[in-house]
Amino acid sequence: MVQSLNLAAVRSAFTLLSHPRLLVPHLAVADIRAIPFAALRTAGIKYLVFDKDNCLTAPYIDSLHPPFAAAWHSCKAQYPAENILLVSNSAGTPDDTDGEAALRVERALDVRVLRHREKKPACGAEILEALGARPAEVAVVGDRLMTDVALANLNGMYAVWTTEIVTEKGDNPVAAAVRRLEHYLYAFLRKRGVQPPPHAAAK
Structure with missing residues (x-):
């Protein structure tokens, strides 16, 4: 699947850079194995x-990254399937012809x-x-x-x-380059003491 230019991210860039707290997560973890799913549920996160790509799976791969299997099981033990939603910028978008990737x-x-x-x-309203x-009641993981952190904080x-x-490997080269820049930006914002927007589930 060829992923088209993310015009939504381009349009939102000025807002995000003008309000840098929108780029700061409430929780930063190495990967989903470090997410305290039970604690999130206790804190009021219901959904x-x-x-998908590089969060649950390798880029443009349908199946779960094998080392994440236990964490994914733990997640599903805390949250019923109907309370979990996968939101990709590839599968399920207009780039996904006939929704075939989403079905897979x-x-x-x-x-x-x-x-x-x-x-x-x-796509906050659609979510x-x-x-x-x-x-x-919603936590966004990405x-x-x-894209992911901004989506959460904007909504x-x-x-x-x-x-x-x-x-x-196999990642969108533009996304990969921007991601590397985001890590430098995060370090800069944290050094400046920028905090995320307040949230009831944040400790």
Whole structure:
């Protein structure tokens, strides 16, 4: 699948850079194995939204990254499948002809893939409608600051940033380059003491 230019991210760039706290996650972890799913549920997070590429799977691969199997099982032990939603900027978007990639991922991961018109970070309303949730009840998990973390913070959700990717092999080269810049940006913002927007689940 060829991933088109993410115009939503381009449009939001000025807003994000003008309000840098939108790029700061509430929780930064190496990968999903370090996410305290039970603690999130106790803190009031009822729904989980996951990025796919380099968060759950290798880029453009449908199946779960094998080392994440135990963590994925732990996640599903805390959250029913209907409360988990996968939101990709490839599968389930207009780039996904006839939704074939979304169907493959749903079969492989056994969770819903959002069919959405707008790419992250501009699909917050579509996510909330699909889940039937209030923003404060939703956590977004992903490896990108300008898409996943920004999506969460722009919509009053809880942002979880996975800092270590599965692999750059096969990744979108533009996304890979921007991701590397995001790590430098995060270090700069933290050094400046920039905090994420307040959230009830944040300690």
